[in-house]
Amino acid sequence: MKIESAKQKQASDWRLGIAEKIFNSLMSNAAILMIILLSGIFITLLYSSIPSIKQSGLGFIYGRVWDPVTNQFGGLSFLVGTIITTFLALIISFPFSISLGLILGEYFKKGIVSEIFKNIIELMAGVPSVIYGFGALYFLVPAIRHIETHLGVPAYGVGILTASIVLAIMIVPYWASVAREVINLAPNDLKEASYALGATRFELIRYIILPFTRSGILAGMMLALGRALGETMAVTMVIGNNNVLPKGIFDPSNTMASVIANEFTEATSDLYLSALIEIALLLFVVSLIFNLLGRQIIKRMASR
Amino acid sequence: MESPILKVENFDAYFGTNQILKNINMTVPKNKVVAMMGPSGCGKTTFIRCINRMHELNPDARAEGAIYLHEDNVYEMLPIILRKRIGMVFQRPNPFPTMSIYENVIAGYILSGTKLSKSEKEEIVEDSLKKADLWKEVKDSLHKRGTFLSGGQQQRLCIARAVAMKPEVLLLDEPTSALDPISTANVEDLLFDLKKSYTILIVTHNMQQAARISELTAFFYLGELIEYADTKTMFTAPKDVKTQNYITGRFG
Amino acid sequence: MAKNKLNSRIFKDRIFVSILLLIGCICALPLVLILFFIVKQGINSISLQFLTHLPKPVGEKGGGVLNAIVGSLMLISMAAVISIPIGILGGIYLSEKKGTKIANLARSSAEILQGIPSIVIGIIAYLWIVKPMGHFSALSGGIALGFMMLPVILRTTEETLNLIPNSIKEASLALGVPYYKTILRIILPCGISGIMSGIIISLARVAGETAPLLFTAFGNPYLNTNINRPVQSLPLIIFNYATSPYDDWKQQAWGASFVLLSFILIISVVAKFVTRRWRVQF
Numbered sequence: 001m002k003i004e005s006a007k008q009k010q011a012s013d014w015r016l017g018i019a020e021k022i023f024n025s026l027m028s029n030a031a032i033l034m035i036i037l038l039s040g041i042f043i044t045l046l047y048s049s050i051p052s053i054k055q056s057g058l059g060f061i062y063g064r065v066w067d068p069v070t071n072q073f074g075g076l077s078f079l080v081g082t083i084i085t086t087f088l089a090l091i092i093s094f095p096f097s098i099s100l101g102l103i104l105g106e107y108f109k110k111g112i113v114s115e116i117f118k119n120i121i122e123l124m125a126g127v128p129s130v131i132y133g134f135g136a137l138y139f140l141v142p143a144i145r146h147i148e149t150h151l152g153v154p155a156y157g158v159g160i161l162t163a164s165i166v167l168a169i170m171i172v173p174y175w176a177s178v179a180r181e182v183i184n185l186a187p188n189d190l191k192e193a194s195y196a197l198g199a200t201r202f203e204l205i206r207y208i209i210l211p212f213t214r215s216g217i218l219a220g221m222m223l224a225l226g227r228a229l230g231e232t233m234a235v236t237m238v239i240g241n242n243n244v245l246p247k248g249i250f251d252p253s254n255t256m257a258s259v260i261a262n263e264f265t266e267a268t269s270d271l272y273l274s275a276l277i278e279i280a281l282l283l284f285v286v287s288l289i290f291n292l293l294g295r296q297i298i299k300r301m302a303s304r
Numbered sequence: 305m306e307s308p309i310l311k312v313e314n315f316d317a318y319f320g321t322n323q324i325l326k327n328i329n330m331t332v333p334k335n336k337v338v339a340m341m342g343p344s345g346c347g348k349t350t351f352i353r354c355i356n357r358m359h360e361l362n363p364d365a366r367a368e369g370a371i372y373l374h375e376d377n378v379y380e381m382l383p384i385i386l387r388k389r390i391g392m393v394f395q396r397p398n399p400f401p402t403m404s405i406y407e408n409v410i411a412g413y414i415l416s417g418t419k420l421s422k423s424e425k426e427e428i429v430e431d432s433l434k435k436a437d438l439w440k441e442v443k444d445s446l447h448k449r450g451t452f453l454s455g456g457q458q459q460r461l462c463i464a465r466a467v468a469m470k471p472e473v474l475l476l477d478e479p480t481s482a483l484d485p486i487s488t489a490n491v492e493d494l495l496f497d498l499k500k501s502y503t504i505l506i507v508t509h510n511m512q513q514a515a516r517i518s519e520l521t522a523f524f525y526l527g528e529l530i531e532y533a534d535t536k537t538m539f540t541a542p543k544d545v546k547t548q549n550y551i552t553g554r555f556g
Numbered sequence: 557m558a559k560n561k562l563n564s565r566i567f568k569d570r571i572f573v574s575i576l577l578l579i580g581c582i583c584a585l586p587l588v589l590i591l592f593f594i595v596k597q598g599i600n601s602i603s604l605q606f607l608t609h610l611p612k613p614v615g616e617k618g619g620g621v622l623n624a625i626v627g628s629l630m631l632i633s634m635a636a637v638i639s640i641p642i643g644i645l646g647g648i649y650l651s652e653k654k655g656t657k658i659a660n661l662a663r664s665s666a667e668i669l670q671g672i673p674s675i676v677i678g679i680i681a682y683l684w685i686v687k688p689m690g691h692f693s694a695l696s697g698g699i700a701l702g703f704m705m706l707p708v709i710l711r712t713t714e715e716t717l718n719l720i721p722n723s724i725k726e727a728s729l730a731l732g733v734p735y736y737k738t739i740l741r742i743i744l745p746c747g748i749s750g751i752m753s754g755i756i757i758s759l760a761r762v763a764g765e766t767a768p769l770l771f772t773a774f775g776n777p778y779l780n781t782n783i784n785r786p787v788q789s790l791p792l793i794i795f796n797y798a799t800s801p802y803d804d805w806k807q808q809a810w811g812a813s814f815v816l817l818s819f820i821l822i823i824s825v826v827a828k829f830v831t832r833r834w835r836v837q838f
Contacts, residue, residue, distance in 0.1 A: 034665040037706075045679070045680070120583070130795050229673065265774075283676055
């Protein structure tokens with residue numbers, strides 16, 4: 001080995017020490033940044049909502065009137081709009097998500113059919129929200145309008161039902177992926193025991209696999225819910241943007257996310273802005289809760 | 305006798321509150337092969353990892369006592385300097401997967417920023433691969449990735465990588481336990497040649513291997529150095545009853 | 557009697573798969589419809605002029621989406637510059653210091669950050685950057701998108717590095733290689749495939765994001781390369797044109813959708829290719 005002079009050696013040792021220190025601190029700071037970022041987001045939302053919280057208090061949640069002109073900010077319409085669209089979307093997407101989960105997790109784990117549906121799910125997840133919204137405007141809205149005319153209701157075309165349908169399409173890939181994973185993980189010995197008892201595959205699925213994977217599918221629902229809550233663009237484009245409490249599924253309405261998207265840049269007063277930010281805070285907290293719930297369920301399943 | 309290359313004095317090692325090594329005292333003369341034996345969990349692997357301070361990768365690790373390489377206290381040196389003087393080969397062959405065979409051999413120089421001329425590099429690569437008895441097999445594919453070699457060849461590549469740094473001591477942690485019998489025999493033959501240039505400490509589970517290749521054997525049990533003697537004596541007339549029991553297979 | 561029951565069971569079994577597949581195909585219908593129309597209508601709109609010209613006022617022929625294309629590229633470049641170094645470094649930390657309090661907290665934070673609705677991120681970027689600056693800007697949009705990419709890159713990096721066997725790190729350290737060089741020159745290159753794939757996938761995702769840009773980048777009818785000024789992007793222009801009452805603009809929305817989807821598709825294919833080609837065997 002080359003012999004360095006004592007001085008050279010000291011200098012390079014010193015440089016090395018500094019390099020190591022810098023690297024280690026960069027690494028840890030990057031990780032800590034996540035914590036700071038999250039806290040910062042929460043604190044900012046909270047702080048900026050304070051004017052609105054002071055003004056409306058709990059009336060924010062059960063107030064029906066959203067009138068920026070008279071400084072009345074009751075968010076009930078959006079809460080209800082959000083709840084109904086999300087709920088409907090989950091119901092509509094359930095059979096599709098489970099079907100895809102069963103197709104990929106039980107029947108076609110390999111092969112062409114598997115590849116086709118895998119790619120379908122990937123594509124569905126990859127299409128941006130705004131394009132779903134555009135497609136819905138072009139196809140779904142006229143179709144719903146048609147149905148509404150038949151039923152004799154005001155033919156807006158846009159409204160809660162339309163938004164729920166688009167939302168359902170958008171959450172299918174996420175729910176289906178989770179469903180597929182849990183169905184795939186159903187233990188082989190359970191399946192073999194069932195076949196040995198003479199069960200058909202359908203019976204195996206209905207009586208054994210689906211009950212076994214119930215909590216996993218529930219977890220998938222939580223995660224899909226979390227996503228649905230935050231879905232903005234597609235919903236904004238087809239929900240009708242009406243700040244009134246919806247009375248039926250054909251009514252135009254608004255969700256928490258869509259009202260923010262529509263009105264944020266037009267918020268004229270500080271209070272108005274604060275009210276919109278309060279809605280964002282609510283969105284943040286609620287989607288956080290469902291996200292955590294979903295992950296908790298998955299963790300508990302993994303540990304079993 | 306000339307001064308020993310390694311001296312271990314009253315050495316204890318802890319992981320957290322667990323004491324893994326208890327009061328180890330040992331001297332290793334130059335250019336000998338010393339085998340470390342003992343049942344699983346006896347501390348023999350921890351012991352050699354303490355010599356090149358690899359045990360410090362565990363944040364709960366603590367050591368007391370002294371280990372001297374020549375006259376230098378190992379625990380008062382910079383680890384990265386120490387590890388250039390003491391090389392290590394691991395149980396599972398671990399050539400760097402993104403590097404070619406050539407790059408693997410001189411990895412220790414390149415990654416530490418040591419500047420070498422092209423001819424110096426080539427000399428080191430050829431010399432080390434020859435010492436590891438791998439040169440003939442790979443000399444035409446030096447710039448291929450190391451992961452395409454067989455297990456035994458990969459291990460010899462790791463040996464070449466270690467000797468390329470021209471260390472004084474080589475620590476081998478069960479280097480043949482993941483290899484097939486033919487590769488094992490190849491590596492053992494290698495050690496006979498290597499000990500001319502290096503002092504070798506080898507951890508082994510295989511008593512026949514220890515008997516074949518080492519001049520001195522150390523028997524560890526539950527963290528203590530029970531017996532340390534020349535190999536022939538150890539295997540034919542062990543002094544301690546525990547050593548006797550281990551050798552006759554009373555416990556694994 | 558028993559035979560009838562048996563037949564009915566077999567019948568149910570056979571028909572079940574068919575029903576499942578039918579449902580699966582119905583699922584694919586919206587996707588196929590959208591893709592088909594985007595290609596059909598989009599191709600009609602795509603021309604060299606469309607890609608290289610700026611939007612014209614309604615009624616005038618021959619507008620283009622150059623400003624949106626350039627804007628989108630600017631925004632995702634900024635997002636990448638912000639999120640890649642921090643994400644990778646953080647991911648290394650999480651992988652190396654697994655089990656420590658900070659690592660666990662950081663990981664949970666990243667998981668939560670990933671689930672925040674994109675419009676909320678937009679509001680944060682507005683409050684932290686647009687408001688102090690006093691105007692909309694590409695910078696704020698890029699930062700918003702960066703916030704969205706960051707946790708994904710962090711977690712992908714961590715997961716990729718976790719798969720690398722510990723003995724490779726030990727081999728490097730045992731050679732006397734300093735720790736930081738071990739990580740940067742041995743470990744990271746081993747994980748390059750997974751890390752790159754995570755980066756490219758999150759790029760594809762933010763390329764299509766609209767909500768965070770609504771009040772940050774905001775949109776701009778003119779070509780703008782100044783990061784301190786508002787900028788147009790493909791998803792924003794699709795939103796504006798699609799919700800407008802003008803047929804001409806709606807037609808252009810198809811074209812812009814075509815461009816956006818092509819971009820996302822190309823990136824995703826590149827990601828798959830990169831993952832396979834750069835995969836390292838241990």
